[in-house]
Amino acid sequence: MPSQPIGPVVVGVDGAPWNRVAIEYAAREAEQRGTGVRLVHVIPTPVPRPPLPPVVPAAVRSAGLGILQHAHEAAHTVAPTVEVTTGLARGPVVEALLRAAEGASAVVLGHGGDSSRARLWTGSTLTGVSARAACPTVAVPASWVSASRHGRVVVGYHSPQHSDELLTPAFEEAARRKAELVVLHAWTVPSGYADVIEVRTHADDRRRTALAEIESQLDAFEATFPEVSVRVEVVHGQPAHALVAASRTADLLVLGRGRSLLPPRHVGGTARAVLREGACPVEIMPSSLHSDLPELTLEEHGALLP
Structure with missing residues (x-):
């Protein structure tokens, strides 16, 4: 989008099967816009659940790096000339992705449609990022096929x-x-x-x-x-x-x-x-609230509220 700053296209990846379509979409978009791709994985905060053994931070970090490595390979396969960077983040997923999306031209998230895991992702992460990101948010369904162009x-x-x-x-x-x-x-x-x-x-x-x-x-x-x-x-x-x-x-x-x-x-x-x-x-698309908005007036059943 020419009117937007040409920052990288940020992709949230979590190792789910539908990450593939989001990565492919983001890589092709970055290639057309002349920018890079930033792959971001958010490491979950371990919660002790006795009697299960505690999660070892090093193991969690290693798993996250593995997810990013696979995502990097997928992006490079789609667009070999596009610069691809990766980043591990910690904390609440929505907050971490919003921080990663600062200065981005878009943030892209994949989702799996009707599966229960997909609905959890769509109902929380996707809508949370879409509601608050300063840049456009793109949701790519798992069923999307880039070759099926409708024009x-x-x-x-x-x-x-x-x-x-x-x-x-x-x-x-x-x-x-x-x-x-x-x-x-x-x-x-x-x-x-x-x-x-x-x-x-x-x-x-x-x-x-x-x-x-x-x-x-x-x-x-x-x-x-x-x-x-x-x-x-x-x-x-x-x-x-x-x-x-x-x-x-x-x-x-x-x-x-x-x-x-x-x-x-x-x-x-x-x-x-x-x-x-x-x-x-x-x-x-993000919305901008202008300073010249009229003063908010509250009514109930046609009568002004005090």
Whole structure:
């Protein structure tokens, strides 16, 4: 991404089978961006569990170095000309990966989809890093195959507010990959009965309004990236379902993360679901909270809270 500092692509590795796809993705990305790969393994903090014998620190370190060595070989095989460095870290996994990702152009994590171990990784490490990293976080599913190129980047569009933060990297990725860019907006009404009525009575109006709004946002980007073919899709349905379906024919899915003024930060329910179920690499873009945000007003049932 030209607008991002060209730091290394950081990859979290833990010896799991799905590390392979993350390493391959990161190595190819680093090669295209003209940067290096930084492989990071976090050594777990030993917890005594009598009557089991205590874990020997030297043995843990040796195992970690072995994981990094295998990862280094895998990255070098994919991109022999890319500089690959490794690092052992200690402490809580999310905190350690966030420290390693400082100054990175992206942090890449693999996950195994539906397995119980994968859900643990996705539910904690992946979402934790995605919610707090200062750089983009890319989740690569174990089923991803780099050779299966669709020539399509999909970006999930929510609203005009802060849309530049999402559309800029999406256009840059599509240009770099020489791919079509699909701007996908999905809408639904929270109440089931109201949704049925809305679809029957105002679906066309909603679609026209959304198309006009999105296309007005795209004018400047299309002038800057004339080589990128853009298609806007407005669909009725749950956003997570629509995005997961779109990921099956995409090379990359770009999403923004949940925006929170106060900690703890979060990726948002839609992004969390897509991280877990997406069929292609999913890139979560960091958000920036601007100092000119309006003062926070709290309401309950339409009445201001004291």
